[in-house]
Amino acid sequence: MSELFAHRRSDAHRRRRRHGIARWLLAGVLLAAVTTVVVLAYDMSAGGPEQTVAQPAPSASAAPVTTALEDAAMVSGGRVALRYRVDAAGADTAVVTLVVARPDGTTVRKPLQDATQAVNVDHTWKGTMSLKAGSYRYYARATVDGRGQRVAVPAKLVVRAAVFPSAGAVADAIAWLRGRSGTPGFAVVSGDGKVRGLRVDRRYASYSLSKAMILVAYLRGHNTVSAGARATLERMIEHSDNAAADAIYAQVGGASALTRLAKTVGMERFSAGGGWISARVTPADQARFFFAMEKYIPEKHRALARELLSGITPRQRWGIVAAAGPLGWKVYFKGGWSGGNVHMVQAARLAKGDKVFALAVMTEGNPNWTYGFGTLKGVTDVLLGRQPTGAYLTQVLE
Numbered sequence: 001m002s003e004l005f006a007h008r009r010s011d012a013h014r015r016r017r018r019h020g021i022a023r024w025l026l027a028g029v030l031l032a033a034v035t036t037v038v039v040l041a042y043d044m045s046a047g048g049p050e051q052t053v054a055q056p057a058p059s060a061s062a063a064p065v066t067t068a069l070e071d072a073a074m075v076s077g078g079r080v081a082l083r084y085r086v087d088a089a090g091a092d093t094a095v096v097t098l099v100v101a102r103p104d105g106t107t108v109r110k111p112l113q114d115a116t117q118a119v120n121v122d123h124t125w126k127g128t129m130s131l132k133a134g135s136y137r138y139y140a141r142a143t144v145d146g147r148g149q150r151v152a153v154p155a156k157l158v159v160r161a162a163v164f165p166s167a168g169a170v171a172d173a174i175a176w177l178r179g180r181s182g183t184p185g186f187a188v189v190s191g192d193g194k195v196r197g198l199r200v201d202r203r204y205a206s207y208s209l210s211k212a213m214i215l216v217a218y219l220r221g222h223n224t225v226s227a228g229a230r231a232t233l234e235r236m237i238e239h240s241d242n243a244a245a246d247a248i249y250a251q252v253g254g255a256s257a258l259t260r261l262a263k264t265v266g267m268e269r270f271s272a273g274g275g276w277i278s279a280r281v282t283p284a285d286q287a288r289f290f291f292a293m294e295k296y297i298p299e300k301h302r303a304l305a306r307e308l309l310s311g312i313t314p315r316q317r318w319g320i321v322a323a324a325g326p327l328g329w330k331v332y333f334k335g336g337w338s339g340g341n342v343h344m345v346q347a348a349r350l351a352k353g354d355k356v357f358a359l360a361v362m363t364e365g366n367p368n369w370t371y372g373f374g375t376l377k378g379v380t381d382v383l384l385g386r387q388p389t390g391a392y393l394t395q396v397l398e
Helices: 002-045 167-178 207-220 227-238 242-252 254-265 283-291 299-310 320-327 369-383
Strands: 065-068 072-075 079-087 093-101 107-118 122-128 134-144 151-153 155-160 185-189 195-198 330-337 344-352 355-363
Touching: 065 134, 072 079, 079 093, 079 134, 107 122, 134 151, 167 185, 167 195, 167 369, 185 283, 195 283, 207 227, 207 242, 207 254, 207 283, 207 299, 207 330, 207 344, 227 242, 227 299, 242 254, 254 283, 283 344, 283 355, 299 330, 320 330, 320 344, 320 369, 344 369, 355 369
Parallel strands: 065 151, 072 155
Antiparallel strands: 065 079, 079 122, 093 107, 093 134, 134 155, 185 195, 185 355, 330 344, 344 355
8 A cells, every 4th residue: 555655646746846847937938028028129119129239329519511612713822712611510610721732632732720610600711822823622621529521522723823024014114115216016925815015016027037937837737747847947946047947938838828827826917928038927916826836736746846946046045035044034936137137026935933924026127236136135124023224235145
């Protein structure tokens, strides 16, 4: 009996253990289910199940946006106004740097640097800058609470070459030239394209000044320049050889070719005459022609034209070049004169640093050849800001 009772008690014990384990397993499943529901509810309230990591609190102020408000233009070395603004929500001020850059993004100037300025309002920087003529852009860089701008919208800045010679220098040259004998005239063309001077539209005999037009006509009509043609052009320009000019003049088509060229480049009062030596030109037309000459020469021939027009033989380097050359100006020029030098004309393009202008000086009725040389040299000297003396004017060559 005792063994049977012991067996039964053991079976009952095992049944109770199984029921206990089952209850614990059920409790574990229920707890897991409840935990899953709670976590899912938390995730949904936080913005989605993917946001399982707490996010940092947003900054009190947003990254700034800078805007250059309008395109600007200026003369090199002159004043300009650059308008811009910095927008940033939640901020009062920003640290601002104003940048002027080339089109490729290279910084060339910082007219304003690390200045603390109010945000969400328009600003204007005014000042002077010495920049080479050309196209630029300007924009603002800004930081707010250490955060750099998110967007920087630029604007254009166009820099024009300074007008040189100045209006005052031209007026002085006019007054000086009025005191000279004969019938002199001159014309200046600067970066603004305007013609200024005295008797700018009066026609004068061209003489060898026509050779510059013959040169351009030849280069426009030839893809290549042979060694022989180059030698002829050198004699025509650098030594003012008339036989060489006759040969090239015939090749380009004579008077009709020069007339076509004059029309192409915008000469208003050119007269071809019966041959290159008898053509009639005006100071205004020749100054405009020399200022824009390279525009009408194929790019592959421009270096040759510069070489020839700057390589005039020393014994012909009088007038404009005699005044400007010693002052460091690069002078591309050609002159003409009558047999007795009673009539003398010359035209040139002058360049020095950022300054570029063209000048044509023409005379008739000079008392003698030295006086004519002095007139061309003297008016150039006045335009360059100097007052020529008598002794200076007798020094004819460069």
